[in-house]
Amino acid sequence: MVYIAVFYFIALGLAALAMVFWIDRNWFKQYMKEVNGRVQLAKIKRWEAIYLQRPTVYELWIELEENGEQKERLIRSSGSFLKRYQREKSIRVVTIPGTDLVFAEEENWQEQNASVGIMIAVAFVLELLMIAMAEAVPFKTAGYCIVVLYFGALLFALWHRTKLRACGGHRTRMKYLTDLPCDAVIETLGQETNGAFLLKKETEHVKDKCYLLSMRCGACEKARYRVFVTPTQNGSAVWVYLLACGNPYALNRYAEQLKRFLQGRIEAVRVKCR
Secondary structure (H helix, E strand, O other), X not given: OHHHHHHHHHHHHHHHHHHHHHHHHHHHHHHHXXXXXXXXXXXEEEEEEEOOOOOOEEEEEEEEEEOOEEEEEEEEEOOHHHHHHHOOOEEEEEEOOOOOOEEEOOOOOHHHHHHHHHHHXXXXXHHHHHHHXXXXXXXXXXXXXXXXXXXXXXXXXXXXXXXXXXXXXXXXXXXXXXXXXXXXXXXXXXXXXOOOEEEEEOOOOOOOOEEEEEEEEOOEEEEEEEEEEEEOOOXXXXXXXXXXXXXXXHHHHHHHHHHHHHHHHHOOEEEOOO
């Protein structure tokens, strides 16, 4: 009987921790939508409601334009606002350039976060009841440790959310300033060291001043950027635009790695774009 109680105790704890990070991911989506989003009108192809899930999930197949091509994408949300699009022909959506993220313009994840928050609270109360009813000291000790993990995960999520809005977070367009002239910037960035960053011209045309910067991990490409280098009064400006990303939820981490790379290689300082 004790082993069954321990199993449920651990299961509730892990589920609650997973839900905390679920809310944190929703905060990340909200951040990306506000800072990097581009609004456009999309054509609704099909609407469907999945009533077996709680809360009810609504699926919307839409057609939108990406890089000059018409593509079909899927929007899934438990937000009740999607119900009214059952008979609509179009919807305003927000896309994140360089990623496959797409959200309805009205999406704010508040309903989903509220539902998940209630489930976390229920799990928390059940855990406290199980701790209070337990007679074995080791069981109580384990219970209090998991409660501490709850608070630790919540504090981490709040800290992570605050960090997202710092200058080091990802932007669709990022600007760096350096004292080096343009030719020296290109030459220095093109010097291959460990293969983590590879710079090459986008085309072989002599007059082409656009470059592609690939962020890699071994043989896999994590992200690819388009880079422009322009002269300034005291040196050069390096403009970086995201072209593609395999894991959109790691964009802030990639932006931090890019920042360290440019600081170390050309002593560039990131500044806010206007």
